[in-house]
Amino acid sequence: xxxxxxxxxxxxxxxxxxxxxxxxxxxxxxxxxxxxxxxxxxxxxxxxxxxxxxxxxxxxxxxxxxxxxxxxxxxxxxxxxxxxxxxxxxxxxxxxxxxxxxxxxxxxxxxxxxxxxxxxxxxxxxxxxxxxxxxxxxxxxxxxxxxxxxxxxxxxxxxxxxxxxxxxxxxxxxxxxxxxxxxxxxxxxxxxxxxxxxxxxxxxxxxxxxxxxxxxxxxxxxxxxxxxxxxxxxxxxxxxxxxxxxxxxxxxxxxxxxxxxxxxxxxxxxxxxxxxxxxxxxxxxxxxxxxxxxxxxxxxxxxxxxxxxxxxxxxxxxxxxxxxxxxxxxxxxxxxxxxxxxxxxxxxxxxxxxxxxxxxxxxxxxxxxxxxxxxxxxxxxxxxx
Numbered sequence: 424x425x426x427x428x429x430x431x432x433x434x435x436x437x438x439x440x441x442x443x444x445x446x447x448x449x450x451x452x453x454x455x456x457x458x459x460x461x462x463x464x465x466x467x468x469x470x471x472x473x474x475x476x477x478x479x480x481x482x483x484x485x486x487x488x489x490x491x492x493x494x495x496x497x498x499x500x501x502x503x504x505x506x507x508x509x510x511x512x513x514x515x516x517x518x519x520x521x522x523x524x525x526x527x528x529x530x531x532x533x534x535x536x537x538x539x540x541x542x543x544x545x546x547x548x549x550x551x552x553x554x555x556x557x558x559x560x561x562x563x564x565x566x567x568x569x570x571x572x573x574x575x576x577x578x579x580x581x582x583x584x585x586x587x588x589x590x591x592x593x594x595x596x597x598x599x600x601x602x603x604x605x606x607x608x609x610x611x612x613x614x615x616x617x618x619x620x621x622x623x624x625x626x627x628x629x630x631x632x633x634x635x636x637x638x639x640x641x642x643x644x645x646x647x648x649x650x651x652x653x654x655x656x657x658x659x660x661x662x663x664x665x666x667x668x669x670x671x672x673x674x675x676x677x678x679x680x681x682x683x684x685x686x687x688x689x690x691x692x693x694x695x696x697x698x699x700x701x702x703x704x705x706x707x708x709x710x711x712x713x714x715x716x717x718x719x720x721x722x723x724x725x726x727x728x729x730x731x732x733x734x735x736x737x738x739x740x741x742x743x744x745x746x747x748x749x750x751x752x753x754x755x756x757x758x759x760x761x762x763x764x765x766x767x768x769x770x771x772x773x774x775x776x777x778x779x780x781x782x783x784x785x786x787x788x789x790x791x792x793x794x795x796x797x798x799x800x801x802x803x804x805x806x807x808x
Contacts, residue, residue, distance in 0.1 A: 429487065430484060430487055430488070433480050433481075433483060433484045433487075434484070436476065436480050437477060437480050437481060437484070440473050440476045440477045440480070441477065443470075443473050444466075444470055444473045444474070444477065447467065447469055447470045447473070448463075448467070448470070451467055451469075453467065457566075458552050458555065458565040458566060458567070459565065459566060460521070460522070460563070460564035460565055460566055460568075460569045461566070462565075462566045464566065464570075465630065468630075475761035475763070475764065476761075478761065478763040479761050479762045479763050482762070482763055483762075503547075503551060506544050506547040506548055506551075507548070507553075507580055508581075508585060509536075509544050510544065510545075510548060510553075510571070510580070511571070511577050511580040511581035511585075512581060512585070513533075513534045513536065514577055515530060515534070515541075515544075515545070516554075516564075516568050516569070516571035516572040516576075516577060517572050517574070517577065518530055518533055519554070519562055519563060519564050519568065519572065521564065521569065521572070523563065524557060524558070524561040524562060524563040525561070525562055525563075526560055526561055526562070527541050527542045527545070527560050527561075527562065528560075530545075530562065542560075545562055548568070551567075552565055552567055553565060553567045553568045553571070554568045574621070575621045578617075578618045578621035579621070581618060582618055582621075612681070613681045613684065616679060616681035616682045617658075617681070617682065621658075634660075634661055634664040636750070637661065637664075637665075637719065637748075637750050638664055638665060638668050640750075641715075641748060643665060643668070643669045643672060644669060646669075646672060646714050646715065647671055648671040648672070648673065649672065649673070649713075649714035649715070650673045650674075650675065650711070650712075650713040650714055650715075651665065651672060651673070651674045651675070651713055651714065651715045651716075651717055652674075652675050652677060652709070652711045652713040652715070652716050652717065652740075653674055653675070653676045653677065653717050653719070654677050654703070654705065654709075654716060654717065654718050654721065654733075655677065655678055655705060655718065655719070655720075655721045656674075656676035656677065656678055656717075656719065657676075657678055657682060658676075658678075658682065658683070658686040658689050659674075659676045659686055659689060659690055659698055659700065661719055662674040662676050662690075662698045663690060663691065663694060663698060666694045666697050666698050667694070672697065673697045673698075673699075674697065674698050674699075675699050675700075675701060675711055675713070676698065676699070676700045676701070677700075677701055677702070677703035677711075678700075678702070678703065679702065680702035683700040683701065683702055686700045687699070687700060705721070705733050705736070706729075706732055706733060706736055707736060708736055708738075708739045708740075709736055709737045709738075709739055709740035710739070710740065711740055712740050712742055712745075713740065713745065714744070714745060714746070715745070715746050715747075715748055716737055716740065716745065716746070716747045716748070717747075717748045717750070718733075718747070718748070718749045718750065718751070719750045719751075720750070720751060720752070721733070721749075721751070722749060722751050722784075722789070723751050723752055723775060723781060723782070723783050723784065724775070724779045724781050725779065725781050726779075726780055726781050726782070729781075734747070749789075751784070751789070752771075752783055752784075753784065753785060753786050753789060754768050754772070754783045754784060754785050754788075755768070755785070756785060768783065771783055
């Protein structure tokens with residue numbers, strides 16, 4: 424007996440998985456997903472496997488029904504980046520009232536764009552489920568555009584479209600007509616530096632980057648009133664989480680001078696004596712003799728050679744018992760995770776290549792530069808699995 428057509432198998436799989444998802448949502452009192460601005464923001468973790476199945480199956484069904492050239496064209500997405508770049512540059516999402524609507528003409532009056540261009544840009548975004556047009560010539564939020572009204576989210580999008588997207592075309596140095604790295608260029612511009620720091624801060628709001636992983640994943644209590652150096656810690660968003668959870672811990676945040684400038688203003692007053700900032704070059708010898716030297720999402724921004732140099736720079740500050748804690752993304756091996764997740768990983772990897780000449784690493788890739796850094800390091804791999 425022959426197998427039913429693939430599109431039929433996918434449709435059956437989608438129907439079965441949707442039924443299971445709705446049951447889980449109903450038991451937790453969560454409404455069904457929608458594009459409404461008050462729609463549920465996240466699928467509960469209990470349903471993550473069903474979410475994986477549905478996203479892979481619906482994507483495959485969609486792509487099976489496209490003509491071959493349309494399938495290839497779909498992967499380009501450069502016009503989408505142009506649209507999103509304009510939306511973030513003019514901070515359009517913040518102009519749309521929550522629970523209300525605004526006209527194209529009103530948005531045009533708040534920007535240097537013509538009404539016709541505003542309409543073209545936002546109708547392109549509407550096709551991506553970002554914004555909606557509830558009545559002719561009026562714009563309202565969907566849950567995606569509502570997120571972009573958050574200044575951190577807008578900075579994240581703008582950093583992506585203005586720093587990363589040009590780099591994906593030519594490489595960052597070519598796109599900016601410079602021989603400096605992305606950090607050298609951004610670090611010399613206070614506006615771009617803060618915007619880049621905010622874009623990194625936003626990632627902490629995503630479930631997979633939740634600060635709880637590092638707060639609960641290391642025995643910080645054992646340090647007592649010890650000192651942690653958060654190298655490349657931006658404007659202290661992780662330091663604040665650690666300081667709140669461990670009231671005796673002191674954290675010194677190091678980053679580019681334009682990033683840490685006035686950063687203490689972002690810190691709750693009751694924590695300012697324990698969360699402090701200093702300008703520091705990643706590659707300069709470490710001057711702070713801490714109990715823990717902590718790197719969060721640093722190594723994936725650099726090729727192996729520079730990672731080794733960063734680790735070697737810590738030698739002057741090493742003392743008996745000091746620990747270097749590296750928190751970074753570890754990619755799965757190809758074909759071992761749902762396809763939709765792997766696609767995101769591959770895009771992130773190419774972003775790292777274009778912007779930083781760096782890469783996202785598997786566990787095996789991480790071992791190599793750390794093991795090559797310096798013979799006096801004793802490396803302990805803690806696999807929670």
